[in-house]
Amino acid sequence: MADHNQTLRNSSSWGGRRFVLLTALIATLATIGGVALLINIFEHKQEGRNPFYRVVELNDEIVDPAVWGKNFPLQYDDYKRTVDQVRTRYGGSEALPHAPTQADPRSVISQSKIDEDPRLKIMWAGYAFAKDFREERGHAFMLEDQTYTERQHVVKQPGTCMQCHASVYTVYKKLGGGDLIKGFETMNQMPYSEARKLVSHPVACIDCHDPATMQLRVTRPGFIEGYRAFKASQGVANYDVNSMASRQEMRSFVCGQCHVEYYFKGPEKRLVYPWAKGLKIDEIMAYYEENGHKDWTHAETGAPVLKAQHPEFEMWNQGIHARSGVACADCHMPYKREGALKISDHHVNSPLLKINRSCQTCHKWPEEELKARVETIQTRNFQLRNIAMDALLDLINDLKAAKSTNRTDNAMSAAQGFQRKAQFYLDFVEAENSTGFHAPQEAARILGESINFSRQGQNALRSSPQTALTSQAPLQIQKVVAKTK
């Protein structure tokens, strides 16, 4: 009996021990899980605090982006990546090896656009671009690529170029004794080689950001004056971009400081954005027609021609994205998450290389579908550009033949005038870095106009000297245009 009781007690104590062990094990696991979760939540909460460490004091004199990068390491990391050379179907650049020489120490360059399409050499005959024109590379190369382009050997460039090829804000202020515009005027009149010695960085943090608040700001006199003139044409007097533009506008204006059409005005080589009549190509053309500016005289035809320069800002302004309030930075510097920090991607490049963050934020369709859509637009634009290029070359050939017979009548100068327009309209799309995407319909319209100008130029040459064609469009169409404006 006693033995039996002992056995019972043993077995119940064994069962109890097992129960305790099992419960302890579960409780232990639950505790481990609980603590792990607690720490995870703690870490996420730390992330959520958006830590910012002021390692250095920034001021309006510090140009070196590496110093700014100490306070903003994530943005600086991205900024440094603009050295990447990646191709998209129609844009981007390829890294080609280059044997460094005394005159050009670059070991890597990008592909030559005038070799890709030799028709460009004929369009630009007599101008430095016919000598050397390569695919643009990232921001990191803006100063280097301009310093060593062969164009420098063909023409004597002014210091004006620095406005957009170097971080020039502090230099302007120094030259002008604190006055930005005065410094700008001084540097414009320097020879390129002399101005080059004053700058050392490509575009840097200080060019777009206020060092005290990090707010966006416009530092380029060309844009400040150009946009003021544009606003004046809309009836807004004394527009000051830095105090009157909205934050979202600034996210395009800082890019528009340089990605625009421009010319050097007068002997003082003042940089001017031709926007006094408006931002559309017709208004820019009217501006140039009024002041009679020419960039050079075409070597084969004698026409007073113009070179259009990367008018991304103007073209984007005519497109649906601008109309919907989408800024340059929304697609080219889309927001991204680093931990819990939301930052702008400072690796500025083609949105086609980051469709997920740039396009898909608004357009919830598969990546491949979006890419195909962009490329369809660009392919159509490129085909139309080729047609316009052929049309222009036909006109240039006809003009060349006419010139060789020493023809100097009204028809000849009318045809040269049409070449000037046809070429500027075509170049406006050709030089624009989106292959039509920034405003597909407008780009197509411009190319259509260009083809028409080439056709009218050829017609002018065919007409007798007395009845030279000078009207641009039939009367009826002019009336319709006037009504819609």
Add this chain to the structure above:
Amino acid sequence: MKHQTLRSILLGTLIGMAVGIGVYTFVYAKGYSYLTNNPASCANCHIMNEQYDGWLKSSHRSVATCNDCHTPHNFIGKYATKATNGFWHSFYFTTGWFHEPIQIGSRNLNITEQACQKCHSEVTQAIAISGSGVHAAKNGESMSCVRCHRSVGHLH
């Protein structure tokens, strides 16, 4: 002291620790806030910050909170959805296994769709009956309201 008592103390301590840590974690993570209707609690963990910011500026901010569009309009459905989403959102946020930018799943999209149709029933019923034009049903599925009216709640 008897062995049994010692064991009970050990057991009690262990369970107490687990419960204590659990309760603390719940409070620390503001777990209780998820039982409320306050939209700010949906942005407790920062991943929904943009949606919350967007809603603050949207046309619906004064008439609908997160729960009005993202949970069914009945007691059981509401808390069942809160529990399911609460579990999976926490799971994916903790592990980090999720797509960025975050996307709504089909079950939750369906709940939102029901919410549109419930509050705007006069309009949506008229559309459902006429069944023509851009809103016409295709392949047996009706067109989603938010396909076009995406910005009413929050754009992103």
